[in-house]
């Protein structure tokens with residue numbers, strides 16, 4: 204997505220003088236590209252959230268979480284996990300309705316997927332089956348296929364050998380969880396296919412431009428998603444979204 208977004212970095216110093224309210228050609232290009240990406244992402248994420256909703260609606264809660272047979276720790280964990288899964292799914296729907304930028308939509312997809320994962324874990328535990336491992340999402344774009352597990356023994360061995368061979372690039376590739384495609388790009392010294400975010404940049408007292416930057420470089424006061432790979436890490440995000448924290452931070456960015 205938006206493989207050409209970083210051209211804005213080069214355009215930024217050359218933005219011509221414009222009257223307030225008038226968009227430069229470069230700004231229009233950025234906004235057009237962002238709008239196209241947003242429409243595409245909106246369709247994809249809507250479909251994903253709807254599909255997860257269908258599964259959650261038709262799946263039955265494991266018996267022991269519906270009606271506690273005893274007060275064991277397993278039951279309270281199952282109750283907590285089910286509550287988190289439903290909150291995460293509700294937060295995904297809210298983000299889809301109120302998204303102000305691409306990372307909000309990505310977070311909707313991530314939280315919906317995580318709701319399903321958590322729900323599947325409750326079922327597996329109740330059935331005495333091994334709990335499926337949660338997906339490790341690509342840090343550069345959490346909508347990419349699952350990241351490679353660099354902690355597996357085979358991977359670690361390979362990494363140690365490769366590090367001796369390639370040094371800094373291998374170290375950069377291992378710094379964050381990366382999908383195979385992003386990892387290949389980093390190892391080749393190229394920019395991975397990063398999820399962009401639209402942020403304001405103050406050009407003068409009267410003029411503010413919008414530029415596309417990697418979502419993880421957006422200041423935390425403007426976005427919940429820069430520190431957690433769009434909700435992929437940590438459990439606090441559904442409750443923050445349900446309290447409207449994503450809207451408050453987006454409003455702070457609009458004040459620039």
Ligand SMILES: [Zn+2]
Pocket residue numbers: 341342343344347348381382383384385386395396
């Ligand atoms: Zn990736």
